[in-house]
Each structure stands twice: as C-alpha cells, then as structure tokens.
Amino acid sequence: MKKISETEQTILQLATDLIQTRGVNGFSYAEIATVMGIKKASIHYYFPKKQDLIAKVLDRYNQSFVTELERIRAKKDDFAQHLQDFVKLYRRNLESGKICLCSMLATEHYSLSESINQSVQDFFQLNIQWLQGLFEEENLFSHQAEDFFATVQGAQLIANSTGDLTHFDQLLTDKIKTIQKK
Template sequence: MSDTRTRILDLANQLTQSRGFNGFSYLDLAAEIGIKNSSIHYHFKAKSDLALAMVEQHRKTTADSFAQLDHQFARPQDRLTAVIQHFQADLRDGKICLCGMMAAEFQSISVDVRRELALYFRGFQDWLSKQFSELGHQNPPRAALQFLSALEGSLLLARLQGDVTIVSQALDGFVNG
C-alpha cells in the first residue's frame, strides 16, 4: 500500500469528521495532498469506495483501541473516561465521531457503507456493554446503548455551543454515580 493511499485515507477521515463525507471533494483531497484529482481515482475508483475503506479501517483501529484500553486500565470507569477524553480531544479541533457524522448522512450512502457503519456501532456497543457488565449494571446492553446515544448526541450539541464539557456533563452519570 502506497503512502499516498494512506494520506488520502487520513485526510478524508479528518475532513469527514469536521465537514461530513459530502462536505469535501476529490479536488479538495488532491489540492491538499499535492496531486491531481484523477490520481485519487486511481486509489479509490469511486467516492463510495473511499467511504467503505474509511469505515472498514476505522472499525479495525477502533477495535484495536478498545483492546488496548482493556489492558491499559484495570477499572472500567477509567476506560470509559479515556473514551470520553478521546472524543473531547477531537472536538477541540471541530471534529466529531466519524461514524456519527456518516450516520447523519445516511440517505446518501450506499448499503455497503450502511452495513459497515452498523457493525461499527454494534462493536462499540458490545464493548461498552462489557464495561457496564463489569461494573455490575443490571442491564449492560441497555446502559451501553444509552451511553452511546448520549455520546453521539452530545458531540453535536457540544460542537454547536463550543463547549466540550457538554460531553462530560451528558455522560457523567455513567462513569460516576
């Protein structure tokens, strides 16, 4: 895999997180990377192929991150806190969850990408569920869904209001009391 391909994916990731997948073009990518837009087509024939590659890659790196958190922190609360801080860090650059962004663009994406997105959220929810299970919650999958929903929604509100603490406010019931 060429370095250029990686650079395209990374840049597309950033732009999707800030502007949405429909918020940038191959011309934007090409200009920033310093090649021609037809060269982007060489790596990703259609933009929908780029979308699929992005979500597939993001699913994998996210799974890795979860595995890493599992052995980095002994307490589930600390893992959840780390997750929250991760999203807050992106938020400071105006970036929100890649897959949340694409979920908002649901109508314009292919069924392949939709399926991949659904798998991402399922993986996220399953991992959260394990954390709440360890914490002794009576209904871990439910708690996981509530955490995930609150996270995605609060990211939208926090960015709009320019206040990253909105995310922690929306989620503090899960990691504390």
C-alpha cells in the same frame, strides 16, 4: 495486508479529516487533489468512486477504534476509568474540531451505500457490545450500556455544534458518577 503508498495514505488521512469535519457531501476529489498538489485522476487511480474512498476510510477508522478499545480493556483500571477512557476516544475528535467518523456518516446515511451503512451500524454495535461487557462485569443491566453510548453520542453532537466541550465533560462525568451509584 497490502502495503499502501504514501500518496494513498495521504488521500485517506485528508478524506478522514474532511468527513469528520464536513461530512461526505462536504468535500470533493478536486479539493483533496488541490491540497496534495496532484491531479484528480491520481485519486481515482486509488479510489475509482467516492464510495470506494469512504469504505476504505471507514475500514481504517474501525480497525483503529477496535485497537483503542482493546488497549483500554487491557489496562487493569476500574470500571469508571474504563468509561472515562472510552469517552476520551470521542473527546479527542472534538478537541480537533471533528466528530466521530461513524457519527458523521450516520447523519448522511441516505447518500451512502448499503455496505457503508452496514459498517457504520456494525461500529455502533461494537461500541455497545464492548460497553455491555464492562457493565455486565459490574452487575449492571446491558440497557444501561446502550443508554451510556447514546449519551456519549448526543453529548458529542452538542459539543460539536457549540464548539464548547464544557457540557460534554460535565454531562459525561455526571453520567459516570450516576452509573457508579447504582
């Protein structure tokens, strides 16, 4: 893998944060350049088009998320703990005033390229398949994994719009308890 420069890393981190808080259409190269104290041309050097920047941000986010899922799965915790750890991945963003990158990108799919939209769909499918693996080990139906994922997504959107994690926490705690009873 090609080593990226400190400037490129900073651009990617700022873009990630901005997409997760405002969306793709809520920031510009000029804004990133101002924060970094560089010229817009410097950003265009690394990412000629905004879609190039978004694609790289998405790729890094997806790789990081997969690593987190593997870390959770490697732990010898019980089913409920695995689900709680999965929920924490989404909660962490909310604690920082952000939302899952792919959730935000999904809301802006009309302004994104087909390849970016496909990567977002792949991310969601990866989440569902990972959850289905957990659910199948507990002899639960795979559609329950899809239901759980949809609940996490919806709770995340509500918590982000209200700025209150109480509902998010309570809803998902109750959901996990309900699943365990089945």
